[in-house]
Amino acid sequence: MNTPIFNRVVVIGPGLIGSSILRRIQKDRSIALYTVAADTNPQVCERVRELAIADEVYQDPVQSVKDADCVVLAIPVGAMGEVAKNIIPHMKKGAILTDTGSTKESVIKAIEPYVTSDIVFVPAHPMAGTEFSGPDAGFESLFENRWCLITPTPHTTQAGIDKITKFWQAMGTNIRILDIKHHDKVCAIVSHLPHLIAFTICNTADSLEDEARSEVLDYAASGFRDFTRVASSDPTMWRDVFLNNREAILEMLARFTEDAQAMAKAIRWKDEDYITQTIQKGRRIRKSLIDNKQLQ
């Protein structure tokens, strides 16, 4: 076997993302020789033991990080700072701290003040997931053929970037190094705003008068069903995402609102060309995703 990328990897938060990482390592031990999971929820710890997807399981993140050469924070973005503050003093010199958070500027701001000179912090974000959460939701091929975005801070070393690049390549992802603010803008439009729209449209449908509401579920066409899939995502995770990428989400929402108003105007004034062009652009985006094999 090749030299493993890491000896001991600790995943804090073995939910959808964390347990998928653990499952992948279990299949490919050249990623890490030994795995540890830590979760403050005792039921999650119990389930991870039953599933036998980690070599060791702790309820206390502080105890779990001893001797680790890589610690992965896979917890909601609003919890990252506090956990980093508690674990960093117990981490081994030279160890890497990384995360999987959906927002980057706020996570970096929350973690950086606690990063000591002997720890390398490499912020990362796998662009892969589902609407499900928890340790049962994970699967080892989740990251296959997807992107992992790495957003180094001015203190992140090249050696740290190289290690986390290897780690995520072994998970099956392609890698892009992105500027932190740019990451948050891009994710606001491709991920955060679509979720905001899905949650909102389900609420709008639910707030219709009684007779229309009862029909929503009976006749739900596949477009509405697709929105309900996205809208069934975890409330804690998404509350944290919205509150931790406020500026970029509000900016993209304002642009979206302008475009929706333009569409409303086109419908009011029967502007066939505008309506047709808008639909055609949507179709082109879908086709380019299929052509680039981003959709199965």
Ligand SMILES: NC(=O)C1=CN([C@@H]2O[C@H](COP(=O)(O)OP(=O)(O)OC[C@H]3O[C@@H](n4cnc5c(N)ncnc54)[C@H](O)[C@@H]3O)[C@@H](O)[C@H]2O)C=CC1
């Ligand atoms: N769900 C998705 O599709 C994706 C999520 N992400 C990001 O990855 C992270 C994890 O997301 P998921 O795996 O979906 O969440 P999840 O809800 O499936 O798992 C999170 C786990 O963290 C644990 N946890 C919460 N606070 C904790 C704390 N203070 N200490 C220790 N454990 C704690 C929870 O008990 C839970 O088991 C989030 O930051 C999210 O933004 C990134 C890409 C995709």
Ligand SMILES: O=C(O)C(=O)Cc1ccc(O)cc1
């Ligand atoms: O399931 C979906 O629709 C997703 O969009 C998954 C997802 C959720 C959050 C991320 O930060 C990245 C990917």
